[in-house]
Amino acid sequence: MSRPKPDIILEYTNPKNYKAEQVLKAEAIYSVFYQAKPINLRSLNTLVNYPGPKYKKVSFSNSGHAFNLSERLNKRFNCQDFTVVKLTSGDVITEVEEKDDGKTKKKTGSKTSK
Secondary structure, eight states, X not given: OXXXXXXXXXXXXXXXXXXXXXXXXXXXXXXXXXXXXXXXXEEOOSSOOOSOOEEEOOEESSHHHHHHHHHHHHHHTTSSOEEEEEEOOXXXXXXXXXXXXXXXXXXXXXXXXO
16 A cells, blocks of 8 residues: 655745755654653764764654654663653744743844954
């Protein structure tokens, strides 16, 4: 059985190289949580600091990818604490609000060029 065709919301085709980007409708975003809290996931080589840590995806528009990741993490860490959370709504934020929430101070003043 073939996959159902996605619902295209927006589409842009670059006239120079004809590559297209499509914004597709999704039912939800499925994210892997640990003990009911959101997580990030990274992998790194513990012997050398090259090429540096790689951050892996923990949120997906397809629930199957999220379930596969949570099962793999539960098996690797011998627990049942990794779960999949379906995200369908939330607060809309701006980058300025995110930076001003106490984590990052906004710079004030102006730069002068010589």
